[in-house]
Each structure stands twice: as C-alpha cells, then as structure tokens.
Amino acid sequence: MKIHEYQARELFSAAGLPVPDARVARTPAEARAIAAELDVPVVVKAQVLTGGRGKAGGVKLAADPDEAEAAAEKILGLDVRGYIVEKVIVAMASDIATEIYLGAIVDRQSRSVLLMASAEGGVEIEEIAKTNPAAIIRVAADPATGLASHQAREVGFKLGLDWPQVRQFDSIARKLVQTVVDLDASLAEINPLIITPDGELRAIDAKVNIDDSAVFRHPDLAELRNPEEETGPEREARENGISYVNLDGNIGCMVNGAGLAMSLLDVIQLNGGEPANFLDVGGGANADQVRTAMEIILDDPAVELVLVNIFGGITRCDDVAKGVVAATQELSRTVPLVVRLVGTNEVEGLQILEEAGIAAHRDMVDAVRVAVAGVTA
Amino acid sequence: MSILLNGDTRVLVQGITGRQGSFHTNLMIEYGTKVVSGVVPGRGGQVEHGVPVFNTVAEAVAETQPNCGLVLVPAFAAADAVDEQIAAGIDLIVCITEGIPVLDIIPVYHRAAAAGVRLIGPNCPGLITPGDNVKVGILPGQIHIPGPVGLVSRSGTLTYEVVQALTDVGLGQSTCIGIGGDPVIGTNFIDCVWMFQDDPATEGIVVIGEIGGSDEEECAEFIANEVNKPVVAFVAGRAAPPEKRMGHAGAIVSRGSGTAQAKIDAFRAAGVSVADFPADVARLMKERMQG
Numbered sequence: 228m229k230i231h232e233y234q235a236r237e238l239f240s241a242a243g244l245p246v247p248d249a250r251v252a253r254t255p256a257e258a259r260a261i262a263a264e265l266d267v268p269v270v271v272k273a274q275v276l277t278g279g280r281g282k283a284g285g286v287k288l289a290a291d292p293d294e295a296e297a298a299a300e301k302i303l304g305l306d307v308r309g310y311i312v313e314k315v316i317v318a319m320a321s322d323i324a325t326e327i328y329l330g331a332i333v334d335r336q337s338r339s340v341l342l343m344a345s346a347e348g349g350v351e352i353e354e355i356a357k358t359n360p361a362a363i364i365r366v367a368a369d370p371a372t373g374l375a376s377h378q379a380r381e382v383g384f385k386l387g388l389d390w391p392q393v394r395q396f397d398s399i400a401r402k403l404v405q406t407v408v409d410l411d412a413s414l415a416e417i418n419p420l421i422i423t424p425d426g427e428l429r430a431i432d433a434k435v436n437i438d439d440s441a442v443f444r445h446p447d448l449a450e451l452r453n454p455e456e457e458t459g460p461e462r463e464a465r466e467n468g469i470s471y472v473n474l475d476g477n478i479g480c481m482v483n484g485a486g487l488a489m490s491l492l493d494v495i496q497l498n499g500g501e502p503a504n505f506l507d508v509g510g511g512a513n514a515d516q517v518r519t520a521m522e523i524i525l526d527d528p529a530v531e532l533v534l535v536n537i538f539g540g541i542t543r544c545d546d547v548a549k550g551v552v553a554a555t556q557e558l559s560r561t562v563p564l565v566v567r568l569v570g571t572n573e574v575e576g577l578q579i580l581e582e583a584g585i586a587a588h589r590d591m592v593d594a595v596r597v598a599v600a601g602v603t604a
Numbered sequence: 605m606s607i608l609l610n611g612d613t614r615v616l617v618q619g620i621t622g623r624q625g626s627f628h629t630n631l632m633i634e635y636g637t638k639v640v641s642g643v644v645p646g647r648g649g650q651v652e653h654g655v656p657v658f659n660t661v662a663e664a665v666a667e668t669q670p671n672c673g674l675v676l677v678p679a680f681a682a683a684d685a686v687d688e689q690i691a692a693g694i695d696l697i698v699c700i701t702e703g704i705p706v707l708d709i710i711p712v713y714h715r716a717a718a719a720g721v722r723l724i725g726p727n728c729p730g731l732i733t734p735g736d737n738v739k740v741g742i743l744p745g746q747i748h749i750p751g752p753v754g755l756v757s758r759s760g761t762l763t764y765e766v767v768q769a770l771t772d773v774g775l776g777q778s779t780c781i782g783i784g785g786d787p788v789i790g791t792n793f794i795d796c797v798w799m800f801q802d803d804p805a806t807e808g809i810v811v812i813g814e815i816g817g818s819d820e821e822e823c824a825e826f827i828a829n830e831v832n833k834p835v836v837a838f839v840a841g842r843a844a845p846p847e848k849r850m851g852h853a854g855a856i857v858s859r860g861s862g863t864a865q866a867k868i869d870a871f872r873a874a875g876v877s878v879a880d881f882p883a884d885v886a887r888l889m890k891e892r893m894q895g
Contacts, residue, residue: 277847333706335787335817335854338713353859370711411705413787440679440853441705470851474843485785485851486759486814487882492843493864494881502843507851540744540764569768571744591765592881 228437230451231274233316235415235433242406244399244417245429249318258299261317262292268320270431271298275310276456278351283307288320310455321429326419327386328352329400331368331407333414333438339367340407342374342400344382348419374404388422395428410448411441460504460526467519469508476501477602479530479562481520483508483542491536494592500599503530512542517550518557525560532563534598536591539570546572548579555583563601567594606733606779607754607799607806608696608722609672613738614640616670616694618661618685619677620652624700628676628742629653635745636737641668643688661692674730674740675699682726683708690721698740699725699790706853709788716790723790727853729760729782735805743780751776753889754800756793757812758785758819758852762840762882766812769886775893778806785852787816793823801831808834808893810885811876813867815841816854820867828874834892837871838879839864 233251240246248265251274252258262269273285280286285307287298295317305312326348334341344364347355355362364385368374379400383393399420406415416434423429442449457465464471470485474492478500482488485507492502504527508520524533537547547568555561566587568576580587588594615632619625620642630653633639639655641664648659658664661673673689675682675697682701689697690712697716704726716723724731730741735750742760747768753775757763763782770777778800783791793811800806809831813820820839827835842864844850846857857863868878877888 333710333787335819336822338710338788340707340710351859353861370714408707411707413706438706438853439849440703441707444680444705470849472845472848472850474845482761484759484761485855486757486762486812486840487765489814489840489844489850489855490762490765490838490882493840496843497880505844505848505850538761538765538768540747540761541742542761570747570764591883 228439228442228452229276229456230435230437231276231314231453232272232433233274233314234451235435238406238410238435239430239433242402242409244402246433247319247321247429247431249316252299252315252317253313255296255299255303258315258317259292259296262289262295265317265319269295269317270320271295271302272316272318273302273305273307273312274314274316275307275312276453277308277310280307285312318431321421321431322424323421324424325422327422328355328418329403329420330414330416330418331403333407334367337367339370340404342366342368342382342404344386346386352418368404373408374401376401391426392422392428399428399430410435411438411445412436413438460523464506464523469506469516469520469523471523472505473527474502474504476503477529477531478598479503479524479527479533481506481508481517481524481533481535483512483537487536487538491534491591491595494595495599498595498599500595500602503527513546514550514553517547518554521551521554522558525558525562530562531602532565532598534594535564535566535568536594537568537570539568539572539576542570543572544568544570544576545579548576551585552579552583555585565594565598565601567591606735607803608779608781609731609733609736609738609740611736611738613672613740614638614668614670615740616641616643616661616664616668616673617655618643618673618675618689620644620655620657621647621650622676625676626652629655631745632739635739637739640670661688661694665692665694670694672696672698672740675701677701679703683712686712686723687715690716690719695721697721697723698728698730699723700728700730700741702727704786706786706788709786713788713790724781725784725789727786728784728789729763731779731781733779734777741782743782747771748780749776752778752805752807753810754778754803754806755780755810755812756796757782758814758854759812759840763812765882766810766838766885769883770889773886773890775886775889778803785854787854793819794826797823797827797831801833806833808836808889810889811835811837813837813839814852814855815844815850815864816856816858816862818862821870824870824874824876827876834889835876836879836885836888836892837876838882838885839867839871
C-alpha cells in the first residue's frame with residue numbers, strides 16, 4: 228500500500244524524525260493562507276502516489292503567500308505519470324548545504340531490513356544504482372535487535388559527515404529502520420535528507436510503502452489508504468479476496484493461480500492480442516467466486532470477450548463450469564466466452580459447459596488464438 | 605533417487621483439523637505420504653483421517669518422530685507455527701500459507717538458517733517426489749509420473765501446467781518443488797538447482813520464474829558456472845505493467861528492476877533454453893535431453 232508524502236511526514240514526525248512543518252492545501256487560496264501563517268519562504272509540492280513529480284513541474288519554491296498561491300494554481304490539476312494532482316503540501320523551505328539519500332527497505336536478497344545511504348541525495352536511488360553503484364552504502368539491520376548505533380555511525384562517517392552530524396545521523400538512521408519494523412513497511416525513504424548551512428539534518432521528503440499482508444494488524448494505517456491507488460473493480464476484487472489488475476486491452480481474463488494468470492497475459496500478447504486485466508480467482512475457487520470474478524471483469528467496458536483459463540489441480544473443473552454458466556445466465560452484460568478447462572473433474576466440467584452451449588478448449592495456446600481472433604484488433 | 609523427500613519421509617501437519625489442513629491431509633495420505641501426526645492447540649487427543657493430533661509440536665515429535673513439517677495455518681499464526689517446528693527440531697519445514705507479513709518471516713528465516721533447518725515457502729504449493737509416492741503440500745498428485753526431470757518454480761498452477769505438459773510427452777519428474785511467491789522465502793532457485801545437479805536421478809532441470817527480485821538472474825549465473833545438466837526455463841510476466849503486484853506478493857516490477865526480459869536474457873546468456881509459453885518447456889526439455 229502506498230501513501231502520500233504528507234501522510235508519511237506525519238508518521239515520521241511521530242517517530243521523532245526531524246521533519247519541517249508542512250500542511251496540506253486543496254486549493255490555491257488554502258496554499259496562500261498556509262504560507263501566510265508560516266511566514267517564511269515555502270516549497271509547494273504535488274501529492275501523488277508516484278515518483279517523477281519534480282520533472283513534471285510538481286515542486287515549486289515560493290518566497291511569499293502570492294507566489295505560493297500562484298505555484299499551487301499551476302500544480303493542482305497537473306498530470307504526473309497518469310495521476311492528477313488533487314492536493315499539495317506547503318512546507319517550510321530549508322537552506323540546503325548537502326543532500327543525502329537515506330532509505331530503509333525490506334531486502335529480498337539479504338532477507339533483512341537494509342539501510343541504504345548515498346552522498347548523492349536528491350536523485351532517485353535507482354538512478355544512482357545505474358550511474359554510480361559504488362556510491363550506495365548498504366548495511367543490514369539485525370532482524371532481532373534492529374540497526375546498531377555503531378552500524379549507523381559507520382555509514383555516517385562513510386558519507387563524509389563530521390562528528391556532530393554523525394550523531395544526528397545515527398539517531399535518524401536507527402529511527403528510520405525502526406519505522407519500517409513498527410509500521411510493517413516495505414520501504415521508508417528520506418530523499419533528500421539535507422544538511423543545512425548550520426549543520427542541522429532534516430528530512431525534507433518522506434516516502435513510506437506498507438506491506439499489504441500486514442495492513443490487517445494496523446487499523447490506523449489501513450485508514451490512510453488512498454482511493455486513487457486502485458480502480459473501482461480493483462477495490463471490489465481486493466474486498467472479495469480476488470487478485471485483479473486493470474490493463475489497457477479488450478480481452479478479459481479469468482485464471483486460477485497468479486503465475487498461470489501472468490502467463491496467459493504473456494501468451495495473449497505473443498499472439499497479437501491485448502489483455503484487459505490480470506485476474507487470479509484463487510486456489511480452490513468455487514462457483515460463487517467465479518461468478519464474482521466474471522462480474523468484476525465485465526465492469527470494464529473495454530472488455531469485448533472473456534477468456535477463461537483454468538488448470539484444475541485442487542480447483543475442480545465442474546465447480547468452475549457451474550460458476551461460468553451461472554454468470555452467463557445471471558449477469559446483465561454478456562460477451563463472447565472462450566474457455567480452456569483441463570484437470571480435476573474435467574469431463575464433468577466440459578459436460579456442464581456443453582449443455583449450456585459453451586465450447587471449451589484443452590490447449591491454452593489454441594484458446595488464446597481463438598480469443599484474439601474474436602476481438603477487434 | 606530424488607531430493608528432499610523419499611520413502612522415509614514422515615510428515616507432521618500443523619493445522620490438520622482446519623478446512624485446508626484436513627482436506628490436504630486426506631489427499632496426501634491417498635497419494636501415499638506417511639502423515640504421522642497433526643498439531644492443533646486445544647485439540648490434542650483427537651484423531652483426523654486416522655492421524656493422532658497433539659497440542660504442541662514438541663509432543664508430536666516425541667511421540668511420532670516426524671522428519672518433515674507442513675504448515676497449513678492462517679497467515680497471522682503461520683510464522684509462529686514455523687518457529688515452533690524449528691524449536692522442536694524438525695529440519696525440513698514446508699509453509700503453504702499465503703499472506704504472512706514479510707517482517708514476521710525474516711526473523712524466523714534467520715533462526716531456521718542458524719539451526720540448519722531447510723524452510724520451503726511460504727506461499728508455496730509444497731513439493732512432490734512421484735517415484736516414492738510422497739507429496740507434502742497441495743500439489744495435485746495425479747498429474748505427476750516418476751522420471752528424470754527436476755522442477756523448481758515460484759508458482760502453483762503454472763507449475764501444474766508445465767508438469768502436465770512434461771507428463772504428456774512422457775517426461776516424468778524426480779522431484780517438483782514450489783519455492784513460493786513471497787518476496788522473502790526460505791529456499792531459493794540456486795538451493796534447488798544445486799540439489800538437482802547433485803542428484804543422480806535428475807537428468808534435466810526446469811526452472812519456472814516470474815517478475816520481481818533477482819533470484820532468476822543469480823540462478824542463471826550459478827547455472828553458467830556450476831551446472832552441466834540441461835536446463836529449461838520459463839519466466840512469467842512479460843506483459844505485466846510496472847509497479848503493480850501481480851497476485852503474488854513478490855511478483856512486482858519495482859523501480860525498473862525485476863523485469864521478465866532481464867531474467868530471460870540472463871537465462872539465455874547462461875545457456876538455458878527459455879520457453880515462449882508454459883507447455884513449450886516440455887518440447888525444449890525433450891530436445892535438450894536427446895541432444
């Protein structure tokens with residue numbers, strides 16, 4: 228789950244990280260009022276659930292309330308990588324002497340919470356990884372005890388900080404790692420962590436992603452979920468325990484199993500078609516789940532045809548067939564169906580489909596070719 | 605021969621009285637697996653499918669001497685269940701459960717590693733050795749036949765699809781392992797490919813990867829340096845959009861890394877044949893094993 232910068236800043240503040248004052252504005256007039264109240268130069272920043280807002284013109288400095296209002300006017304409504312800006316934050320501007328990258332992530336390879344730092348702050352970490360991988364310092368926190376102070380100090384000195392700065396850095400780095408642990412985050416990032424001309428370290432940006440599997444035990448974080456992170460059907464699917472991702476094509480897809488579902492998209496593209504969605508109806512899917520999945524797929528008006536690809540291992544083909552037939556009879560919208568059904572209780576499943584006048588294939592690639600031929604290119 | 609499982613495997617099922625636990629215990633026993641005990645706190649003394657149930661793993665170990673533990677409990681309790689099995693001295697643990705918070709698994713993984721315990725999963729279908737009629741997990745037994753192909757995969761049904769294709773062309777399997785679709789898993793591709801390389805009964809190796817992480821790339825490098833058996837791979841997710849989780853918690857192209865193309869390129873560079881679609885793995889393996 229992704230959250231906005233302003234939400235992450237609040238979590239960082241609560242964790243004791245040095246985050247300058249900032250408030251959210253939804254209109255240029257609100258931005259003006261906040262700048263007037265702060266009574267210092269400010270920075271106006273787009274709040275979107277994606278990176279790249281700087282390049283898109285979503286971050287502007289403003290010396291006074293007039294400029295803050297004008298900046299908000301320009302930023303609100305901007306399109307940043309498909310996300311429309313609906314909110315900005317107005318934050319105290321800081322004088323910057325040095326910019327550092329600091330992130331704590333759950334790392335798949337080392338199976339640990341990994342602290343990553345670089346003296347080349349302000350640029351995206353993947354950019355540094357490409358252009359100057361040696362500039363990234365990595366240290367793994369002990370899974371039981373967290374990041375040790377000596378580990379943090381070592382990173383601080385490697386970054387070239389002086390001793391008073393290293394003392395601040397030690398506290399910040401350990402709090403950032405602890406934030407990941409406390410919030411069940413997959414990532415907590417400060418980019419940039421700045422050093423002011425007075426030698427003060429401040430977090431002037433904040434990014435936090437939460438592990439979707441852990442949201443259930445953080446009701447306070449669950450409330451931070453932003454509706455724009457998922458489409459309507461994506462939300463409906465999640466609430467029904469179905470994995471669904473909206474795509475741009477016209478072939479609706481229903482599959483049991485995530486790996487098989489991904490493969491179906493690949494084979495559709497390989498044969499010149501475009502999938503409308505990824506959908507994993509789940510292991511041991513029953514007739515009800517199949518019907519719900521069909522409803523979600525057909526919510527997308529771009530869908531011209533639905534391709535069902537089931538490999539019955541634990542899932543029973545007759546259960547799936549019953550769900551498919553029920554969906555075609557009960558749902559108001561009907562589109563052509565192409566079904567590929569093999570595995571457990573295949574004969575019974577095929578019979579149920581046949582009685583309902585639905586033809587089924589045994590081979591996945593055959594079914595894909597028929598589906599691609601059945602939609603407008 | 606095979607890897608990890610054989611005729612001496614004795615299985616303990618944690619969560620044996622649950623809906624999934626009971627259903628799959630029955631299927632495992634029908635397939636031929638020796639299920640020796642179950643564990644469900646508060647249900648000690650009961651019997652499920654003829655298998656005695658205990659309150660704790662320690663008690664079940666003392667009474668029934670299992671050498672393999674299966675975890676089929678809900679996500680919130682699963683890391684604790686794995687931990688209990690490690691503490692009781694079980695040295696092969698298979699965790700099927702999906703949706704375990706990643707930060708629950710990390711400390712448990714490190715405890716397992718320190719104790720020399722092999723953890724498979726979480727979020728995996730388990731493993732099967734058809735030649736000894738033993739399966740631990742939820743893989744459908746009926747699609748497998750004994751034979752010379754070792755298979756390792758991050759997926760479930762996609763694995764079954766490939767297994768069916770192998771079986772259809774007469775290529776049986778030594779052992780098939782699903783290692784799981786989560787970002788942090790106990791056993792990775794290299795571990796399994798290494799075991800298959802050392803297993804005299806395995807003559808060809810199938811690796812089924814997907815988007816996310818860099819396990820496939822690291823495995824490709826290992827294959828180039830250490831493996832002389834034919835290897836065929838399939839990688840799912842070429843059509844997946846970036847920054848979207850494709851069902852599995854670990855299946856995501858994030859910030860430009862973990863793409864299917866990078867994994868396919870790495871495999872090809874290592875001399876691995878890469879299939880365009882799942883069933884084509886069988887044709888390629890047949891060619892490689894004859895050549």
